Amino acid sequence: MNSTIAIRIAIAGVGGRMGREIAAAAAGDPAFHIVGGIVRPGRGTEEAGWVSVAGTSAPHARLTADPASLIPDAEALIDFSLPEAVVAHARLCAEYEIPLVCGVTGLTPEQDAALRAAAARTPVYVARNMSVGVGALLAILPDLARLLPGYDIEIVETHHRRKQDAPSGTALALAEALAGPEPDLIFGRQGIAPRRAGEIGMHAVRGGGNPGEHTIVFSGEGDEVRVSHRAFGRRAYADGALRAAAWLIGQRPGLYGPADLRDPSPVLPRPALRAAEALAAADAAARTRSA
Numbered sequence: 001m002n003s004t005i006a007i008r009i010a011i012a013g014v015g016g017r018m019g020r021e022i023a024a025a026a027a028g029d030p031a032f033h034i035v036g037g038i039v040r041p042g043r044g045t046e047e048a049g050w051v052s053v054a055g056t057s058a059p060h061a062r063l064t065a066d067p068a069s070l071i072p073d074a075e076a077l078i079d080f081s082l083p084e085a086v087v088a089h090a091r092l093c094a095e096y097e098i099p100l101v102c103g104v105t106g107l108t109p110e111q112d113a114a115l116r117a118a119a120a121r122t123p124v125y126v127a128r129n130m131s132v133g134v135g136a137l138l139a140i141l142p143d144l145a146r147l148l149p150g151y152d153i154e155i156v157e158t159h160h161r162r163k164q165d166a167p168s169g170t171a172l173a174l175a176e177a178l179a180g181p182e183p184d185l186i187f188g189r190q191g192i193a194p195r196r197a198g199e200i201g202m203h204a205v206r207g208g209g210n211p212g213e214h215t216i217v218f219s220g221e222g223d224e225v226r227v228s229h230r231a232f233g234r235r236a237y238a239d240g241a242l243r244a245a246a247w248l249i250g251q252r253p254g255l256y257g258p259a260d261l262r263d264p265s266p267v268l269p270r271p272a273l274r275a276a277e278a279l280a281a282a283d284a285a286a287r288t289r290s291a
């Protein structure tokens with residue numbers, strides 16, 4: 001990251017697999033300063049100490065089960081806790097106008113609605129797959145589909161044997177990037193199952209320890225294009241979440257996702273944004289005085 005002032009981040013779910021990965025990535029990057037982490041109330045984790053919970057040392061980082069005591073100190077909250085915690089975090093980010101990066105998946109419609117409500121007051125970035133590579137894939141897929149009219153599309157995703165849901169949320173997001181919010185999906189095929197024009201075949205392979213692989217196959221009569229993404233581990237998602245946080249703090253309130261990262265124009269460096277806001281406030285005050 002190219003920044004002269006470290007960005008102050010808080011991490012919700014800091015004791016979890018993703019929270020620890022984000023803490024490790026941020027602690028090793030001078031562009032970020034971790035103000036602290038949020039743990040589940042009542043688990044006693046708070047007493048365990050930062051290093052034993054977050055797995056990495058970060059000077060002055062606080063551990064708390066009280067999100068309201070930490071969120072106002074941060075410039076962005078990165079939430080990789082669990083669905084039941086998302087509403088409270090979203091409400092607090094809205095109240096204190098703190099940008100929120102939410103990577104939690106499996107949200108109910110009510111939890112989704114809380115993120116949308118928060119986005120009216122503060123920038124909120126949501127991605128079912130936070131990796132930079134999948135973000136790039138989501139951005140280019142609509143162009144690829146346009147360039148390959150009439151090609152049949154199939155999506156093959158491979159994950160470790162412990163994954164519960166199928167197809168993956170990422171595979172669904174890829175299908176939506178290709179064919180809009182309600183793609184015509186067929187989940188595997190069995191028996192007599194001829195291909196319908198325009199359908200997207202979804203195939204889930206499960207086994208071993210694969211951290212996640214997605215391939216989109218565009219098949220024509222004479223040739224085929226395959227585009228693949230392979231995660232090497234959780235670091236891919238941690239790096240993407242930090243990148244999203246750095247981008248988000250220069251944005252206006254609103255709901256953002258991976259496709260927005262392709263447009264660099266609205267990003268204002270923080271000092272420039274603050275200067276612009278200070279100028280706007282000064283203008284408004286001058287108008288009030290002269291009215």
Ligand SMILES: NC(=O)c1ccc[n+]([C@@H]2O[C@H](COP(=O)([O-])OP(=O)(O)OC[C@H]3O[C@@H](n4cnc5c(N)ncnc54)[C@H](OP(=O)(O)O)[C@@H]3O)[C@@H](O)[C@H]2O)c1
Pocket residue numbers: 012013014015016017018019038039040041043080081082083084085102103104105106127128129130131237
């Ligand atoms: N978008 C992406 O790219 C991406 C990538 C990977 C994972 N994810 C999602 O990210 C979430 C976390 O994944 P994970 O693998 O890290 O899960 P995990 O290891 O179970 O971590 C979740 C952590 O959140 C904590 N937590 C629960 N309730 C909390 C609360 N009220 N306040 C603060 N912390 C709380 C849990 O604490 P306890 O242990 O005390 O319950 C746990 O430490 C899941 O929804 C997962 O699907 C998204």
